[in-house]
Amino acid sequence: MTEARKNSLTDKLVIIVWIIALIIVWEIGASVVEKTKRSPQNVLPHLSQIVESVFSDKMVSNKQTAFQIVITNAGITLLRAGIGFLYGAGAGFLLALAMHRFITVEKATFPYLMMIQMIPILGMAPIVLAITQDINKSRIIIAAILTFYPVATNMLDGLKSVEKEKYDLMRSLAASNWNIYTKLLIPTSIPYIFSGLKIAAPMAITASILVDTLQGGAGLGTMLSQSLKHAMSIYVFWQIVFFSATVGILSYKLMSFAEKIFSPHERAKGAR
Amino acid sequence: MDKHNRSRLSSVVLPLLLGLAVIILWQSQLLHRMIDADTFTLPLPGRIFNIIVENIGKILINMKATVTVALGGLLMGSLLGYLLAIIASAFPKWGTGGLAVVSSFNAIPIIAIAPILNNLTKDFSRDPNVRSMLAKTLVVMITCTVSMSVNAYRGFTELKPFSEDLMKSFAASKGTIFLKLKVPNSVPYIFTALRVSVPASVISAMVSEYFAEYIIGVGRQIRENIVLAQYATAWAYIVAAIVIGVTMYLILLAVERASMKGRP
Amino acid sequence: MKNLNKSVFLLVLLLTVVSSVFAGGESETVEEFSYYAADASVESILTDAATKGQVGNWGLGNEYEVLALLTKYDLPTSYLSQAFDMDGFDDDSILLASAMTYNELGLVKNSYDGGYGYGEDVSFIDMNDEGVAMLEDNLFTKAEFAAENPETVKAFIYASMKGWEYACANPEEAAEIVFNYGSSVSPEHQAYMAGEVKKLVETDTEGNTVTSYGEIDEDAMAQTLSLAKTYIKLEDSVAAKALEAMELDDIRDSSYWEEAMASEGSFDVEKADVSVQLKWLPQAQFMGYYVALDKGYYDEVGLNVTIIPGGGDIGETTAVYTGQVDFGVTWVSNLIAAKAAGMDLLEIAQVYQRSGLVLVYKTE
Numbered sequence: 001m002t003e004a005r006k007n008s009l010t011d012k013l014v015i016i017v018w019i020i021a022l023i024i025v026w027e028i029g030a031s032v033v034e035k036t037k038r039s040p041q042n043v044l045p046h047l048s049q050i051v052e053s054v055f056s057d058k059m060v061s062n063k064q065t066a067f068q069i070v071i072t073n074a075g076i077t078l079l080r081a082g083i084g085f086l087y088g089a090g091a092g093f094l095l096a097l098a099m100h101r102f103i104t105v106e107k108a109t110f111p112y113l114m115m116i117q118m119i120p121i122l123g124m125a126p127i128v129l130a131i132t133q134d135i136n137k138s139r140i141i142i143a144a145i146l147t148f149y150p151v152a153t154n155m156l157d158g159l160k161s162v163e164k165e166k167y168d169l170m171r172s173l174a175a176s177n178w179n180i181y182t183k184l185l186i187p188t189s190i191p192y193i194f195s196g197l198k199i200a201a202p203m204a205i206t207a208s209i210l211v212d213t214l215q216g217g218a219g220l221g222t223m224l225s226q227s228l229k230h231a232m233s234i235y236v237f238w239q240i241v242f243f244s245a246t247v248g249i250l251s252y253k254l255m256s257f258a259e260k261i262f263s264p265h266e267r268a269k270g271a272r
Numbered sequence: 273m274d275k276h277n278r279s280r281l282s283s284v285v286l287p288l289l290l291g292l293a294v295i296i297l298w299q300s301q302l303l304h305r306m307i308d309a310d311t312f313t314l315p316l317p318g319r320i321f322n323i324i325v326e327n328i329g330k331i332l333i334n335m336k337a338t339v340t341v342a343l344g345g346l347l348m349g350s351l352l353g354y355l356l357a358i359i360a361s362a363f364p365k366w367g368t369g370g371l372a373v374v375s376s377f378n379a380i381p382i383i384a385i386a387p388i389l390n391n392l393t394k395d396f397s398r399d400p401n402v403r404s405m406l407a408k409t410l411v412v413m414i415t416c417t418v419s420m421s422v423n424a425y426r427g428f429t430e431l432k433p434f435s436e437d438l439m440k441s442f443a444a445s446k447g448t449i450f451l452k453l454k455v456p457n458s459v460p461y462i463f464t465a466l467r468v469s470v471p472a473s474v475i476s477a478m479v480s481e482y483f484a485e486y487i488i489g490v491g492r493q494i495r496e497n498i499v500l501a502q503y504a505t506a507w508a509y510i511v512a513a514i515v516i517g518v519t520m521y522l523i524l525l526a527v528e529r530a531s532m533k534g535r536p
Numbered sequence: 537m538k539n540l541n542k543s544v545f546l547l548v549l550l551l552t553v554v555s556s557v558f559a560g561g562e563s564e565t566v567e568e569f570s571y572y573a574a575d576a577s578v579e580s581i582l583t584d585a586a587t588k589g590q591v592g593n594w595g596l597g598n599e600y601e602v603l604a605l606l607t608k609y610d611l612p613t614s615y616l617s618q619a620f621d622m623d624g625f626d627d628d629s630i631l632l633a634s635a636m637t638y639n640e641l642g643l644v645k646n647s648y649d650g651g652y653g654y655g656e657d658v659s660f661i662d663m664n665d666e667g668v669a670m671l672e673d674n675l676f677t678k679a680e681f682a683a684e685n686p687e688t689v690k691a692f693i694y695a696s697m698k699g700w701e702y703a704c705a706n707p708e709e710a711a712e713i714v715f716n717y718g719s720s721v722s723p724e725h726q727a728y729m730a731g732e733v734k735k736l737v738e739t740d741t742e743g744n745t746v747t748s749y750g751e752i753d754e755d756a757m758a759q760t761l762s763l764a765k766t767y768i769k770l771e772d773s774v775a776a777k778a779l780e781a782m783e784l785d786d787i788r789d790s791s792y793w794e795e796a797m798a799s800e801g802s803f804d805v806e807k808a809d810v811s812v813q814l815k816w817l818p819q820a821q822f823m824g825y826y827v828a829l830d831k832g833y834y835d836e837v838g839l840n841v842t843i844i845p846g847g848g849d850i851g852e853t854t855a856v857y858t859g860q861v862d863f864g865v866t867w868v869s870n871l872i873a874a875k876a877a878g879m880d881l882l883e884i885a886q887v888y889q890r891s892g893l894v895l896v897y898k899t900e
């Protein structure tokens with residue numbers, strides 16, 4: 001066995017041990033809650049109860065089990081998150097280019113980018129809604145607004161990290177703007193874009209769940225609040241908690257995976 | 273020097289000009305025509321300003337509640353995150369794995385964490401204001417812990433090449449290496465973490481207010497007013513939220529600049 | 537190996553800390569509760585809960601009746617923010633909790649999935665009995681839309697009320713119809729809800745039986761508006777003035793309902809494709825509309841109706857006002873607040889004839 005493989009194996013073992021530790025902590029908490037609370041499943045159920053509810057074939061609502069509800073609604077929410085993420089990442093990319101190309105744009109807009117992030121979704125939503133006249137479009141746009149900031153700022157850092165010597169060299173060789181961007185500036189900023197994307201991906205999912213609750217209908221967020229209202233099994237809520245955490249982590253992993261594909265030369269550095 | 277000053281001036285003047293232009297477009301309702309909005313969902317700045325002036329006392333009380341939660345959570349989360357990073361760097365093999373598990377907490381949506389914590393903190397105090405305060409602060413703490421622990425850990429491990437070996441060769445103790453080398457090295461990383469967690473702390477403080485037992489805070493007021501279709505008042509509180517976020521961020525930048533002075 | 541020892545030590549340390557924190561919480565949970573005697577007076581119960589600061593309500597525009605009730609008995613008008621659920625009532629942090637008869641009250645009493653199973657160990661204070669009732673689920677549209685499409689409005693009222701009439705005559709079937717339209721409520725709770733909603737639609741605030749579905753009861757509306765003027769506190773002085781000056785004629789127009797009910801049921805509709813925005817997710821609270829859709833009553837009057845579930849923070853008032861939907865179901869107090877803020881909305885029918893809000897408490 002090579003040294004590297006052995007290391008990655010122990011890394012995995014370490015994570016497993018940590019997860020077990022977390023499970024133990026959760027279960028201690030659940031046992032205490034079970035003894036002291038009247039409705040322990042609302043406060044902190046045992047993990048086994050949550051797992052059981054996943055496989056239970058009891059119809060919780062409209063001919064669906066708890067898990068079916070989570071899955072069908074997750075499809076709706078994740079689709080919105082995905083589209084919003086793509087728009088947001090695209091907008092962030094373009095904005096970073098514009099800010100890099102025109103210093104005026106950067107100086108004038110940068111403080112406002114921060115401020116937009118400060119506007120709570122609920123404040124932004126009615127305006128977006130009034131403009132688009134369509135709640136689903138609004139949800140996508142809001143997910144996009146929340147994700148473009150990390151992409152834009154990280155990519156701008158990347159563009160700025162290009163060594164001046166290289167840039168000057170290409171200029172002196174009379175390279176076209178197009179060439180400078182495609183051959184030098186954008187490739188250099190790829191790792192930065194990906195660190196932005198890695199932050200943005202879980203954010204898009206969180207945002208998408210939050211905007212579900214704006215005008216009801218379907219989606220994980222709506223089911224989450226409906227379950228919290230006890231209109232249906234509380235285990236739908238617990239399943240959504242675990243489901244959203246898992247999908248959030250997977251979205252991060254997906255971005256790391258994409259990073260490896262898009263920047264093969266980074267692979268040697270990345271694999272430690 | 274002259275050039276430097278001019279560049280600093282332009283980074284103040286340009287955003288101000290843009291802001292002024294937007295406000296003029298907004299007040300003159302040209303903005304509404306451009307994006308096809310009405311003065312109802314996007315109330316005029318003059319009306320928002322009037323509401324702020326008329327209700328400044330109530331707005332300040334709500335701002336105070338939000339700032340307390342955001343700062344408290346930020347402080348607790350950052351300290352905890354730094355502590356976790358110290359522990360992790362002392363046991364690197366187990367630490368990195370632990371940090372990976374901790375970072376996964378960030379993927380759980382705040383709207384799922386907030387109700388859980390509300391229920392878990394019920395026994396903390398008989399005063400609902402106090403126990404909601406705790407629940408809200410804990411939500412903010414969780415959102416701030418991760419970025420600090422991950423960044424500070426990088427600060428402890430990404431040292432200048434051979435610097436640790438050099439210190440070891442001088443027979444420096446582990447404690448000395450930590451205090452003299454690792455802690456100073458982590459300072460810029462702390463600020464990287466804070467630049468993420470300061471805005472995040474304000475946002476998560478406001479979201480946690482939606483679910484809190486005790487009705488107070490800027491975020492809660494925004495929600496109450498939107499539900500009642502009082503958009504102009506909601507905007508007054510949105511302005512308050514932006515003021516909180518921007519002020520905290522500016523303070524952070526000032527502290528960062530001051531502490532970076534004299535460093536290479 | 538050395539690392540392994542350290543980490544085991546760390547783990548143990550972590551576990552001890554966590555478990556001691558939880559154990560600490562345990563010892564604090566011992567509290568004394570005061571439940572109320574079954575024959576205790578409303579005043580004594582309210583006084584006890586209010587002075588302890590343990591009256592609960594959801595806020596967000598649902599609190600006015602509770603404030604009016606507390607004021608009636610000269611009690612402090614602060615209340616705890618009740619969560620989506622009844623956990624606060626369950627764990628005694630709220631002694632007197634707000635509940636809708638058709639929803640939370642059923643969850644508290646019944647023991648089906650999501651229920652708390654208190655059965656007959658709870659009792660409640662009814663807002664109607666106390667004279668502080670405000671009207672809830674109505675039917676409204678934009679004033680401009682009503683003026684331009686009078687026949688459409690009448691057709692929609694006619695078919696919807698036919699749906700309500702059928703639903704109230706057959707609540708079990710109505711519950712099943714709603715369930716099939718994508719309800720997110722358990723079937724048992726749905727059936728309970730249908731039975732309770734029937735009572736709200738067919739009884740007025742005085743307890744008299746109502747047979748004309750959707751009629752706008754002038755006295756109850758006047759009481760709702762008067763309470764709204766007293767208890768809706770608006771920070772925006774422009775909106776506050778508008779509320780102050782508001783009259784019944786500004787918020788409702790009974791003529792559409794009267795003409796619809798007097799008609800033979802055939803209309804020359806101006807707009808055939810219309811949508812209605814509910815206040816919440818599909819549930820028996822809105823059974824009349826689902827029955828009208830399912831039984832083809834909307835088709836009969838020449839309408840193609842889309843029912844849009846609600847359930848979020850952007851209210852149905854905003855959805856109707858911005859023109860995304862044509863009709864909406866909301867509470868009269870929400871309509872009044874939106875009207876004060878400048879939305880030109882109009883109530884065209886009043887489906888719920890009495891308040892569904894109660895304050896529930898545990899009995900000894």
